[in-house]
Amino acid sequence: MQHTQTTVLLINATHPEPPVIEHAAALLRAGELVIFPTETVYGLGADTLQPHAVQHIFTTKERALSDPLIVHIADEAALEALVTDVPAQARQLTHAFWPGPLTLVLPASSRVPKLVTAGLDTVAIRMPRHPVALALIRAAGVPVAAPSANRFMHVSPTTAQHALADLNGRVPLVLDGGPCAVGVESTVLDLCSETPTILRPGGVSLEALRSVLPNVQFSVREPSHLQEGQKAPGQLLVHYAPKVPAFLFDGPVEAMRKAILAEVEQRQARGEHVGVLIADEDFAAFQGSGACIYRLGSTLEQVASRLFAGLRVLEESGVNIILCRSFEAQGLGLAIRDRLLKASGGNVVSL
Ligand code: TXA
Ligand code: MG
Numbered sequence: 174m175q176h177t178q179t180t181v182l183l184i185n186a187t188h189p190e191p192p193v194i195e196h197a198a199a200l201l202r203a204g205e206l207v208i209f210p211t212e213t214v215y216g217l218g219a220d221t222l223q224p225h226a227v228q229h230i231f232t233t234k235e236r237a238l239s240d241p242l243i244v245h246i247a248d249e250a251a252l253e254a255l256v257t258d259v260p261a262q263a264r265q266l267t268h269a270f271w272p273g274p275l276t277l278v279l280p281a282s283s284r285v286p287k288l289v290t291a292g293l294d295t296v297a298i299r300m301p302r303h304p305v306a307l308a309l310i311r312a313a314g315v316p317v318a319a320p321s322a323n324r325f326m327h328v329s330p331t332t333a334q335h336a337l338a339d340l341n342g343r344v345p346l347v348l349d350g351g352p353c354a355v356g357v358e359s360t361v362l363d364l365c366s367e368t369p370t371i372l373r374p375g376g377v378s379l380e381a382l383r384s385v386l387p388n389v390q391f392s393v394r395e396p397s398h399l400q401e402g403q404k405a406p407g408q409l410l411v412h413y414a415p416k417v418p419a420f421l422f423d424g425p426v427e428a429m430r431k432a433i434l435a436e437v438e439q440r441q442a443r444g445e446h447v448g449v450l451i452a453d454e455d456f457a458a459f460q461g462s463g464a465c466i467y468r469l470g471s472t473l474e475q476v477a478s479r480l481f482a483g484l485r486v487l488e489e490s491g492v493n494i495i496l497c498r499s500f501e502a503q504g505l506g507l508a509i510r511d512r513l514l515k516a517s518g519g520n521v522v523s524l
Contacts, residue, residue, distance in 0.1 A: 216319030274376025356478030424524025
């Protein structure tokens with residue numbers, strides 16, 4: 174791939190500097206790519222309406238053309254041009270959750286290039302709430318197509334440094350607005366099926382969605398049913414695979430701790446270096462175990478925001494294997510479980 178000089182510009186996350194935004198917006202209008210922060214993860218953005226620019230997203234990420242992109246907008250008026258219909262349910266949801274980490278799958282209008290939707294007749298749209306993302310989309314004056322700014326199959330980036338680790342030399346500009354607050358990607362909700370269905374759990378919880386639309390469906394993909402869903406290609410089990418193998422331990426907290434500790438001891442006895450991804454409440458049990466420990470925090474919000482950083486830190490730390498605990502299947506926990514399941518590629522120890 175051709176080498177591009179990558180510039181990193183620091184930007185104020187709450188009050189983005191207008192000249193920096195204008196510079197980035199001009200690049201987007203010129204058909205170039207820009208990496209920018211959102212409240213979920215960093216995005217690799219291009220002008221949705223320039224197929225050549227969109228094509229560039231796929232080659233830069235080494236992403237399969239069959240995996241459709243999310244289109245980011247900054248005001249609801251932009252929705253009208255991108256879809257053929259805005260159902261009443263969509264209005265209720267955008268009213269409650271936009272701007273924010275909710276992506277809606279709606280019937281695509283003919284203005285949306287086929288490359289963006291991977292040939293589907295639907296398009297995924299979201300209005301992010303990060304001030305930098307909103308300012309950038311507004312200044313560019315176009316809808317911004319953006320996947321997460323990582324190489325295909327790698328963990329999503331929650332800092333500019335993560336994005337650079339994957340894509341340095343492939344994009345002209347990275348806007349560094351610091352770490353992303355939510356830390357897991359948006360919830361993808363399909364409004365084109367008979368009942369609204371979650372295709373990917375994310376930053377807006379199932380409970381929150383049901384408080385607006387009580388009939389929202391989500392078939393939890395638990396360790397016991399690991400069939401790959403075909404509807405959202407991002408549901409590929411290995412989509413978020415870290416560079417070293419990961420194992421997910423799932424069960425009551427005490428049982429998880431005991432099983433992970435036993436695995437640490439066995440592997441260390443064989444001379445392996447083991448990394449563990451745990452919660453603050455587990456720390457005392459692992460202190461002195463010899464494992465390389467990454468603490469995710471004590472609330473689901475903290476765990477979500479540190480999860481991808483934890484996977485990246487451990488994979489760079491020289492361990493042979495990463496052992497992860499799981500979390501309860503409620504609130505942000507559904508998204509956390511989903512990402513851990515994907516990171517472990519189905520290597521699950523059910524207790
Ligand atoms: O939080 C996020 O959503 C981040 C930030 C950058 O906005 N973006 C993100 O994009 O995670 P990406 O490309 O990594 O994931 C997009 C997901 C994929 O699982 C894709 O299959 C699904 O959205 N998707 C996109 N268009 C779709 C469509 N028309 N129908 C069903 N799923 C779709
Ligand atoms: Mg992604």
